[in-house]
Amino acid sequence: AQSVTQLDSQVPVFEEAPVELRCNYSSSVxxxxxxxxxxxxxxxxxxxxxxxxxxLVKGINGFEAEFNKSQTSFHLRKPSVHISDTxxxxxxxxLGSARQLTFGSGTQLTVLP
Amino acid sequence: EAGVAQxxxxxxxxxxxxxxxxxxxISGHAxxxxxxxxxxxxxxxxxxxxxxxxxxxxxxxxxxFSAERLKGVDSTLKIQPAKLEDSAVYLCASGTETYxxxxxxxxxxxxx
Numbered sequence: 001a002q003s004v005t006q007l008d009s010q011v012p013v014f015e016e017a018p019v020e021l022r023c024n025y026s027s028s029v030x031x032x033x034x035x036x037x038x039x040x041x042x043x044x045x046x047x048x049x050x051x052x053x054x055x056l057v058k059g060i061n062g063f064e065a066e067f068n069k070s071q072t073s074f075h076l077r078k079p080s081v082h083i084s085d086t087x088x089x090x091x092x093x094x095l096g097s098a099r100q101l102t103f104g105s106g107t108q109l110t111v112l113p
Numbered sequence: 114e115a116g117v118a119q120x121x122x123x124x125x126x127x128x129x130x131x132x133x134x135x136x137x138x139i140s141g142h143a144x145x146x147x148x149x150x151x152x153x154x155x156x157x158x159x160x161x162x163x164x165x166x167x168x169x170x171x172x173x174x175x176x177x178f179s180a181e182r183l184k185g186v187d188s189t190l191k192i193q194p195a196k197l198e199d200s201a202v203y204l205c206a207s208g209t210e211t212y213x214x215x216x217x218x219x220x221x222x223x224x225x
Contacts, residue, residue, distance in 0.1 A: 041218070042219075043216035049213065101214060103155030105155050106155050
């Protein structure tokens with residue numbers, strides 16, 4: 001069975017500081033990895049995805065993530081955050097040809113002025 | 114391109130009552146998903162449709178939850194009778210062959 005662990009439930013950070021949101025997964029087969037963002041009272045929006053190829057993936061809003069197969073991680077990073085980045089961030093994994101996503105429990109990113 | 118539409122956005126019911134949620138996916142998306150998101154948790158898949166057929170409903174509490182997708186487009190999720198623990202946001206998503214899923218705004222259900 002696949003599982004996704006987001007190690008930090010809450011991450012406070014000051015505006016313009018860098019941030020890393022951690023995600024680890026457990027799977028013995030090939031995976032596809034995703035990060036979604038959820039603003040209050042809204043649905044989930046795709047930030048970026050890793051399907052294959054380069055392990056460094058760039059997404060929207062200046063976010064990027066690096067797939068590390070040996071450490072089974074897919075951490076999300078942004079070099080300089082803005083107040084508007086305050087939201088819940090979810091890591092998700094999808095096995096091989098399956099269409100089902102398994103989500104982590106989420107990380108609340110709060111950007112402080 | 115219009116996104117995934119859901120209605121209602123909010124619903125408050127008493128336990129043992131019934132409720133239904135509606136979802137209209139992005140045009141042309143064959144795959145449709147219903148997720149349950151309990152406060153403080155990630156979304157959990159309830160049911161997945163491919164066109165109008167069920168692909169996976171292993172986590173759907175079938176004694177009280179039902180879903181259908183007539184004509185392979187719109188979908189309805191029903192709960193009857195509702196329990197307090199059903200309070201959650203119900204998210205609908207539609208997907209493409211490139212593994213992306215596009216989510217609607219969700220329906221926030223409160224069971225009192």
